[in-house]
Every structure is written in structure tokens, then in C-alpha cells.
Amino acid sequence: MSMKAECFNPELTINSGQMFLWQKKKDAWYGIHADHVLKLSIDDQHADKKEGRIKYDSFPEDRGWEKRLFRMDDDIDKILNIISFDPLVRSSVMRYPGLRVMRQDPIQCMFSFLCASNINIQRIRKILFNLCNRFGKKMTVDGDQFFMFPRPRDLHAANIAEIVNCGTGYRAKSIKMLASKIHNREIVPQELIRMSYEDAKRSLLDIYGIGDKTADCILLFSLEKLEAFPIDTWIARIISNKYEILLGKNNMGTSSLRHHLSHQQYRFLSSRMRMHFGAYAGYAQQYLYYYSRHIAGRKW
DNA sequence: GTACAGGCAGTAT
DNA sequence: ATACTGCCTGTA
Numbered sequence: 001m002s003m004k005a006e007c008f009n010p011e012l013t014i015n016s017g018q019m020f021l022w023q024k025k026k027d028a029w030y031g032i033h034a035d036h037v038l039k040l041s042i043d044d045q046h047a048d049k050k051e052g053r054i055k056y057d058s059f060p061e062d063r064g065w066e067k068r069l070f071r072m073d074d075d076i077d078k079i080l081n082i083i084s085f086d087p088l089v090r091s092s093v094m095r096y097p098g099l100r101v102m103r104q105d106p107i108q109c110m111f112s113f114l115c116a117s118n119i120n121i122q123r124i125r126k127i128l129f130n131l132c133n134r135f136g137k138k139m140t141v142d143g144d145q146f147f148m149f150p151r152p153r154d155l156h157a158a159n160i161a162e163i164v165n166c167g168t169g170y171r172a173k174s175i176k177m178l179a180s181k182i183h184n185r186e187i188v189p190q191e192l193i194r195m196s197y198e199d200a201k202r203s204l205l206d207i208y209g210i211g212d213k214t215a216d217c218i219l220l221f222s223l224e225k226l227e228a229f230p231i232d233t234w235i236a237r238i239i240s241n242k243y244e245i246l247l248g249k250n251n252m253g254t255s256s257l258r259h260h261l262s263h264q265q266y267r268f269l270s271s272r273m274r275m276h277f278g279a280y281a282g283y284a285q286q287y288l289y290y291y292s293r294h295i296a297g298r299k300w
Numbered sequence: 301g302t303a304c305a306g307g308c309a310g311t312a313t
Numbered sequence: 314a315t316a317c318t319g320c321c322t323g324t325a
Contacts, residue, residue: 262316263314
């Protein structure tokens with residue numbers, strides 16, 4: 001069976017819960033990516049042609065951003081074939097053609113998932129847009145105003161109260177502490193990228209407010225660790241329903257899995273899934289995650 | 301009112 | 314190691 005890379009679907013990928021700061025205006029999608037506004041427009045006039053149907057722009061210009069953001073440098077045919085040995089992943093790959101893992105800006109990704117704990121996607125978006133509006137630089141694109149993602153130094157300099165006012169709640173302390181660590185170069189994204197998965201994960205877990213799940217999201221979506229397998233409530237649900245066989249006999253009841261995962265349980269499950277899917281477990285996770293939310297009827 | 305949402309840290313045992 | 318708790322805040 002061959003998977004077709006040309007069926008890449010940017011709209012589906014943007015809306016798959018990996019990235020939070022994209023919005024649709026008229027017939028185009030606009031995304032905040034660090035200090036750039038990215039624009040993706042569907043050219044309906046050329047809908048009959050496969051090539052060049054999607055137009056990619058960036059402000060300021062940044063040629064080839066789509067290749068980096070959507071990981072077009074991955075050998076997607078190979079990856080999908082490898083993870084499709086698993087029947088459920090295989091059916092998800094066929095069911096959601098064009099879904100990809102994104103390669104986000106590491107700093108934006110860290111703050112985004114740091115904000116994501118204990119809330120739903122709508123609220124994550126709201127908080128992040130508020131932070132941009134309050135602390136980010138303004139840019140006008142196509143007559144609309146956009147606010148870039150805040151720089152760590154600006155969040156580092158902010159009052160906790162100002163951050164709380166963006167709707168972050170108790171996350172404000174974590175945001176400020178992460179900003180300080182990046183500003184002081186205690187955390188350097190390029191170094192984390194060079195490290196192994198395990199070493200980079202340990203570094204992330206040292207950051208206040210970052211636990212197993214958040215760390216794995218950052219590793220997968222921005223630090224080149226495609227073996228990372230984040231387990232959130234949706235993935236936990238699908239594991240308990242469909243992958244009981246991988247859980248081991250006496251380890252945990254599938255019921256406890258739906259509620260809270262201890263650190264030990266998370267480590268165990270995550271490494272089991274990594275053993276099962278291999279070096280591209282993160283891609284498998286993304287397809288399973290999408291499937292799990294889709295069958296639950298979530299509207300993203 | 302109160303339960304819940306893509307977790308996490310802190311404390312006691 | 315595990316069990317249990319509180320946490321900001323918006324929405325149903």
C-alpha cells in the first residue's frame with residue numbers, strides 16, 4: 001500500500017490541535033509564528049490543477065517557510081508506511097489524508113503548551129491571543145492588525161498581574177519563570193534540538209510548570225523528536241479502549257487510565273507506545289489523537 | 301450551583 | 314512510589 005504525499009492538507013493540519021494561533025479571514029488562513037505572520041490561501045480558480053493550488057505567503061517574507069512548518073523534508077511516504085503496520089493507525093491515515101506533524105517555533109511552542117494545562121483548546125487560543133495582544137509587536141497584513149508572539153524578554157520583564165490579566169490564571173508564574181530561563185539562556189532551543197530525546201526531556205521537566213505531557217508536545221512539535229508520544233486525556237482514552245494489549249497484565253486497570261496518570265504510569269505507557277511504533281511514534285500519535293477527538297465529535 | 305476542560309506541583313503517607 | 318489536593322477561569 002502506498003501513501004500519497006501529494007494529498008497534504010494544510011487546513012486539516014492547522015486545525016488538528018497542534019497549533020493555536022491560526023485564524024481564518026475571508027478565504028485565507030493567517031497564523032502567528034514567532035515574529036512572522038504566515039498566510040495560506042486556497043486558490044479556487046486553479047482548483048482543477050493539483051500543483052500550485054495553495055499559495056503560501058509570509059510577512060515579512062520568509063521563503064520556504066511552508067516546507068519547514070509542515071515538515072515537507074520528511075519522507076512522508078516512508079513514515080506513513082512504517083506506522084501503518086498498526087491497523088488503527090492505518091485506518092486513520094486513510095481516513096484523514098494530508099494530516100501532518102508540524103515543526104513549530106520552539107519558544108512559541110514552549111509557551112503555548114505551558115499555557116495548555118487543564119483547559120480546553122478554545123481557552124488556550126484565547127489566552128495566547130491575549131498574550132500576543134498585550135506583549136507582542138503589531139503588524140498590519142492585508143489591512144488587518146496582527147500581534148506577534150511575545151519575546152521572552154518582554155514576558156520576563158512583565159508583572160505577574162499583567163500576565164494574569166491575559167487570562168492565564170495560575171499559569172502566570174510558570175510563564176514568567178520560563179521567560180526568565182530563556183532570556184538568561186538557561187534554556188537554549190538549539191541545544192535541546194541537538195540532545196537525545198531523553199536528555200532533552202529531562203531538561204524540559206526541570207522547568208516549573210512543564211510535566212510529562214507538556215514536555216512531549218514540545219519535543220514532538222518543535223524539537224525534532226519524532227519518537228515523542230504525548231499522552232493527554234484523548235490518547236489515554238484511545239489507549240485504554242484500543243491498546244489494552246500493550247498495557248501489560250497487572251500494571252493498571254484501564255479505568256484508572258482515564259483519570260490520572262502517575263509519572264510512572266506515563267513513562268511506562270509512553271515507552272510502550274514508542275516501542276510499538278518506533279522512531280516515528282509521534283506521527284502515529286497525531287493520527288490517533290485526531291481520530292480520538294473526531295469520533296468523540298469534537299469540533300476543535 | 302457545579303462539573304469540567306489537551307496537567308502540574310506540593311504535601312502527607 | 315502512590316494518593317490526594319488545590320489551582321485560574323470560562324463555558325455548559
